[in-house]
Amino acid sequence: MSDVMINASNVTRNFSISRGMFRGKKTLRAVNGVNLTVKRGEVLALVGESGCGKTTLAKILLGLLPQTAGSITLCGKPINEVPRLELARLVQPIFQDPYSSLNPRKSIGSIIGLPMHVQGVEDSHAIRRQVETTMDLVGLPSRLFGSYPNQLSGGQRQRVAIARALVNRPQVIVCDEPTSALDVSVQSQILNLLSDLRKELNLTYIIISHNLAVVEHIATRVAVMYLGRLVEEAKTTELFARPQHPYTVALLESVLTPEPSLGIPNTQLGASYPNPIDPPNGCAFHPRCARAMPQCSTQAPNGTRLGQAFVECHLYGDESH
Amino acid sequence: MIIGSVIVITVIAIALLAPLMAPHDPYHQDLMRRLVPPVWDSRGSWEHILGTDHLGRDYLSRLIYGARISLLIGIGAAVISGIIGTFMGVMAGYFGGRVDMVVTFLITVRLSMPVVLVALAVVAIVGGSLQVVVTVLGLLLWDRFAVVMRSSTLQIRSMDYVAAARAVGCSTSRVLIAEVMPNVVNNLIVITTIEIAHAIILEAALSFLGLGVQPPLPSWGLMVSEGKDMMLFEPWLITIPGVALFMLVLAINLMGDGVRDITAPENRN
Ligand SMILES: Nc1ncnc2c1ncn2[C@@H]1O[C@H](COP(=O)(O)OP(=O)(O)O)[C@@H](O)[C@H]1O
Ligand SMILES: [Mg+2]
Numbered sequence: 001m002s003d004v005m006i007n008a009s010n011v012t013r014n015f016s017i018s019r020g021m022f023r024g025k026k027t028l029r030a031v032n033g034v035n036l037t038v039k040r041g042e043v044l045a046l047v048g049e050s051g052c053g054k055t056t057l058a059k060i061l062l063g064l065l066p067q068t069a070g071s072i073t074l075c076g077k078p079i080n081e082v083p084r085l086e087l088a089r090l091v092q093p094i095f096q097d098p099y100s101s102l103n104p105r106k107s108i109g110s111i112i113g114l115p116m117h118v119q120g121v122e123d124s125h126a127i128r129r130q131v132e133t134t135m136d137l138v139g140l141p142s143r144l145f146g147s148y149p150n151q152l153s154g155g156q157r158q159r160v161a162i163a164r165a166l167v168n169r170p171q172v173i174v175c176d177e178p179t180s181a182l183d184v185s186v187q188s189q190i191l192n193l194l195s196d197l198r199k200e201l202n203l204t205y206i207i208i209s210h211n212l213a214v215v216e217h218i219a220t221r222v223a224v225m226y227l228g229r230l231v232e233e234a235k236t237t238e239l240f241a242r243p244q245h246p247y248t249v250a251l252l253e254s255v256l257t258p259e260p261s262l263g264i265p266n267t268q269l270g271a272s273y274p275n276p277i278d279p280p281n282g283c284a285f286h287p288r289c290a291r292a293m294p295q296c297s298t299q300a301p302n303g304t305r306l307g308q309a310f311v312e313c314h315l316y317g318d319e320s321h
Numbered sequence: 322m323i324i325g326s327v328i329v330i331t332v333i334a335i336a337l338l339a340p341l342m343a344p345h346d347p348y349h350q351d352l353m354r355r356l357v358p359p360v361w362d363s364r365g366s367w368e369h370i371l372g373t374d375h376l377g378r379d380y381l382s383r384l385i386y387g388a389r390i391s392l393l394i395g396i397g398a399a400v401i402s403g404i405i406g407t408f409m410g411v412m413a414g415y416f417g418g419r420v421d422m423v424v425t426f427l428i429t430v431r432l433s434m435p436v437v438l439v440a441l442a443v444v445a446i447v448g449g450s451l452q453v454v455v456t457v458l459g460l461l462l463w464d465r466f467a468v469v470m471r472s473s474t475l476q477i478r479s480m481d482y483v484a485a486a487r488a489v490g491c492s493t494s495r496v497l498i499a500e501v502m503p504n505v506v507n508n509l510i511v512i513t514t515i516e517i518a519h520a521i522i523l524e525a526a527l528s529f530l531g532l533g534v535q536p537p538l539p540s541w542g543l544m545v546s547e548g549k550d551m552m553l554f555e556p557w558l559i560t561i562p563g564v565a566l567f568m569l570v571l572a573i574n575l576m577g578d579g580v581r582d583i584t585a586p587e588n589r590n
Contacts, residue, residue: 062488088490101481105503115489164485 008036011070030056032228043205045219053228092165096177098157102149109145155186227284234309244311325575336388345379347386383539398520401459406466414474444532473505514577518570
């Protein structure tokens with residue numbers, strides 16, 4: 001059995017939303033009781049509409065945001081107890097917007113070298129050598145070492161961000177929509193690069209995307225999120241061939257719409273996305289669900305295992321209790 | 322921008338080299354040669370190019386030494402208020418929450434105090450001197466620094482490179498110094514020039530009211546003040562230091578705008 005890299009159990013994150021001076025505060029459950037297990041070498045895709053909590057979950061996994069409840073282990077260690085520098089050696093992010101993720105005041109060389117500096121590497125020759133090796137790995141010419149981000153194209157910037165994430169050779173990479181800010185022509189280059197790097201460096205990925213074509217191309221497993229909850233999780237081939245949850249079915253149908261790569265999928269779900277401060281009772285998806293039953297509006301479904309897969313819906317599993 | 326820098330650099334050079342540049346001792350009184358007009362007046366002479374004041378002191382020499390006082394007060398007050406305001410603004414912008422509430426409250430308190438009146442009151446109580454004026458102005462002029470640094474930091478904090486630096490393991494102080502500060506520094510430069518100019522004008526106002534630096538120090542504001550009684554018949558006594566003040570403040574502001582344009586990262590190629 002391959003070893004478990006990430007294990008999240010019952011992870012929850014609440015935000016306290018102030019609604020003006022006299023109306024008090026409300027709790028927003030951005031992530032609500034998520035269970036996840038990712039093994040070494042897997043590529044887990046996290047999909048779902050905008051606002052369903054993907055970025056929040058990614059930030060928790062990166063240790064950038066504390067969870068409200070639940071526990072996460074990374075390589076068997078509880079993430080909240082791992083020292084900052086050790087955590088940075090285990091897991092690194094790649095962000096969506098390479099125009100925001102690179103400090104405009106720093107040269108490419110010092111951006112990619114920063115993780116080594118922070119880890120206490122003093123030898124500037126060693127840093128330079130490693131930075132240039134990594135630049136080569138991600139397909140950046142080493143003449144860009146002294147350039148500044150504003151002199152680079154979007155695709156090159158994203159390669160810089162990837163190089164920064166990889167320079168200390170972490171185990172896990174969390175990519176938050178790594179291609180959605182890029183030109184269509186560059187997107188597949190970056191995806192192929194990520195695929196190649198995974199094989200070469202034996203990495204584990206968590207990739208957030210709302211582009212299902214991307215997901216099918218790169219992921220080994222897919223987790224579907226809706227309103228902070230994981231509603232379905234399965235192997236990619238399985239999920240695309242036999243989607244179980246009505247929400248997943250709707251998401252997949254949206255891929256067939258004319259321009260699937262353009263941002264948020266048109267799910268053709270009649271009702272609009274609910275307000276996350278005021279989620280519906282019972283199953284959060286029932287107001288938009290094509291196969292809703294009476295119990296869906298009163299009772300939250302329990303998760304059910306279907307072989308390797310997981311689904312949270314009243315249509316499946318034993319509902320007699 | 323170029324004109325501004327040339328004027329500012331010239332004034333700084335004059336201030337630094339005052340002992341070499343000044344034709345006379347700025348404190349030497351020659352009561353026999355009081356109120357000599359400048360050289361362009363028919364009664365003027367090349368001995369005193371800008372004439373003499375009511376105590377017979379060489380006006381050009383006093384103007385040159387006065388540049389020292391103006392710059393010293395302007396820069397000193399801006400440095401003190403810059404440190405206070407930048408610290409408060411960056412902390413408020415980066416940490417938000419309670420810290421931001423406290424800083425915002427302090428800014429509001431500060432903005433509700435009239436600078437000139439408070440400065441006058443303090444100087445009247447503890448007595449006027451160069452150090453007192455610099456300190457008082459420094460403690461009063463940090464509001465703009467705090468406001469601007471707070472909003473710039475707020476904007477930078479949400480950038481992904483700050484999150485990336487944290488994910489890479491940077492400590493909070495490293496994030497603030499290496500990631501946030503370099504990106505707010507051009508705003509800081511602009512505010513610094515504005516506040517230097519502001520402090521120079523306030524010093525002149527305080528000295529004019531007799532509560533700034535004390536005679537016989539040759540401050541430009543004090544020179545205007547001492548000349549005001551003779552304004553009708555010896556107008557150069559106030560126009561010369563007045564024009565000097567105006568030029569310096571204008572030049573500093575021009576230079577600040579230029580420096581901001583140069584240091585913007587978009588201009589690096
Ligand atoms: N710092 C925050 N404060 C308050 N609410 C937040 C914050 N971050 C995210 N949220 C809310 O949490 C929900 C999930 O956001 P996010 O994780 O960014 O979704 P996604 O990445 O899937 O689009 C959204 O409703 C968003 O408004
Ligand atoms: Mg997001």
